[in-house]
Each structure stands twice: as C-alpha cells, then as structure tokens.
Amino acid sequence: MIRRRPRTTAAVLLGLLLTLIAASPALAAGYRYWSFWDGAGGTWAYATQGPSTARPADGTVFGFRFSVSKDAAAEAARPRAAADFEAVCAGTAAADGKKRVALVLDFGVPEDAPGGERPPQDAPRTACAQVAPEATAAEALASVAKPLRYNGAALLCGISGYPRTGCGEPIADPEPGAAAPSASGSAPGSASGSASAPAGSGGPSAGLVAGIAAVVAVAAAGVWQSRRRGR
Template identity: 45%
Template structure:
C-alpha cells in the first residue's frame, strides 16, 4: 500500500472517530460544506461511511455498497434508500467462484446539484464479479467513473465537472425523503433478471461521514478539532 493510501486511511479514521465521539454534533455551527460523492456500506440496518477508499475495500458476497452525491456539511448525507440486498440481488442466482454485491447509486436532489445539472434517479444494481473485486471495480462495472487526484468525482457523467468543491453558507435539510430505487438488470451475470423497482425505504442519517477525500477530510478534522477546543474552553469559563 502506498504512503498516500495509508495517509488517506489515517485521516478518514480520525474523522470517523470524531463523528462517533459526538464532536460534530456539539461543535458544528458553520454551515460551510462540499459537493461530493460519498462512499458507504450497508451495515447493521443503516449506511456507514467507508473508512477506506473504494480501491481498498473488498466487499464480501452478499454485501451492499452505496454512493451518494450531496451537498454536505456537518450532517451526513447517506443514500436515500435502504440497502436491500434481496430486492436488488434476490432474483440473480449465485454463481460458483463469484460473488454478488448490491450497488446503490444515488445522485441526490436538485438542491444538491451544480447549476444547470439535473440528477438522475437512484438506482440499484446487482453486480456479479470475482471474489477479489474491490468497491472501485464494482462501481466501474456499472457506470463510467471520473477520477481526479484519487477522488471519485463523477459517476455515469454526473456531475460533468467539479470535484469536492467547497460551498459557503449551505442549507442542509433536517432529513432526506426516502426514494424508490430503479433496479436494473444484473451486471456480470449469465442469468440477469428483468429490471424492476424496489419499495421506497428510509435510510438512516446516523451512520456515515460526508468527506471521502483526503483533502476534504483533513480540513474538516482540523476545523472540528479547533471547534471542540473552543467549546471546552467556553464551558470551563462558564463553570468557573
């Protein structure tokens, strides 16, 4: 593993630790954020932020991977549909020597979009691939991926430009309405099912962090750490 990837893992792990410790909930005051594709895994009935890049994750058979494009600040913006493996891959037969991974791709809402661009529907695809396939390979099997400086910047041509762009004074909704996935034919299967749809399902906003790149994550870690220190000092002065 390269030094760059080790650094990415370290920064993202630090950020995840801050989120789990509740730092974001107590110190997030500024509503500045970024537009980006977030990478998640379905775990324990909710979406959880991936603590490794997609090229470093090897999902197991039966796993559910998720991507969500959103305008995010302190509040996580996870895929708006649940990671229902049965709905996405249930009609795709298992194949010897391969694995089935359900992939949810959610381009987000018009409010998340860059000016002049329109997000497509959220989709679910069953990917049948070799057992060692990474999250990056699974995503690339479904749609073209635009990579810049090691970051996933566009999926299936959306957005057509930009990558982790900072946005000032953002307005993040308290909740995201659930959506109905458009489920397409399986990819890589010799017996692909017909496209269908899955029922709308709420996704939990509690598991996941909004930053997927080392640059974004590093900035946020510094800001959150500084905010937490300031908050602790203010509380100490009030109690003295």
C-alpha cells in the same frame, strides 16, 4: 500603568482567541461530493475505508450518495433506498468464481446539483454487480455505473457521468438534503483513502487554525512578560 499594559494586551488577545474559537464552527465550509456507505446489517453507516480498499464479500451492500453536506461526520446524507441485498440482487443468480455486491446509487436532489446540472434521475438506482472474489468496491461500481470520474488525488468525482464537473468543492452556507450521523469523517473520498469525505470537512480551516495558534503564542508571551515585570 506601564506594568499593567502587558496584562491588558494579554487579556485583549485572549478575548480575541476565545472569539475565534467560538466562531470556528460557523466558518467551516460545506462540500459537494459523493459519500460512500456500508449497508451491513441493513442499516447505512458511513464507510470507514475507501471504495478501492474495501473488498466486500458476497452479499455485501454498498451505497453512494451525492449531496452537499456541511460536516461529513455529522450531516452527510444517507442513500434514500434501503440497504437490502435481497431486494437488489434477488434476480442475479450466484455463480462459481463470482461474488455479488448490491449497490445503491443515489444521485441526490436538484438543490444539491452543481450549476447547470440536475440529477439524472429522482429515485436512487440499484444494481447487482457480479465480480471476481478479490474485486474491490470500486471495481464493482465500475462494472455497473460507468463512466466514473476521478481527480488527480483519486477522489471519486462522478458516477455514471454525474456530475460532469466539480469534485468535492467547498460550498458557502450549504443546505444538506438530509442530515445523518456519521461513523467516519476522514480524508477525501479517494479510491485509496477512507470514506468519501472531503479533507477538512467538519472543522475550521487551516488558515483559521494557524491564526488561532498565533494568537495563543502572542497572548502567552504577553502574560509571561507581565509576570516577569511584576516581580
């Protein structure tokens, strides 16, 4: 009986480990944030770099969408207007020493708004930014949608003053306005980082990962001790 106890303990711990792993997707929080989209080819794709590192060419289309999404890599909501450069910039003539960048700003649905706020308009807003050739997407956005609000980590928190508060905060039991495949899913949507997805979205929390790692270590030790005593 004494020799079987380590094996029993290890089995229980391994069972707990499997339970934690199975439960981890359900524990992942959702996030309320502005996501950043590339409209190349007339189709929205989750941007692979942040607004301040993206230096678009003349004729580029970018989109920004405010929403609550459970997983930035799988459920971030696309802008609800077409990625159509001509539709946005047809009335803006080309100019020497300038480039045109079409921007679609989707403030989302009331259900995704922070408490006490609502989107400033129901339909997406479009704007044609005419900026210097070396301008970034962030500079193009700033030229047509002030005021912009960033946090200390350079995460884009507000466009045209919306929302007034909050910045990529985790939300319990999110209900995304729309689900869409994502081509990205990396660090917070900072001006210097990649796409506008909050860190840690789409996976278990750091605390949960640490807990699972601890269970693995203890279970492995139990199995090792069991084998050693059984020799």
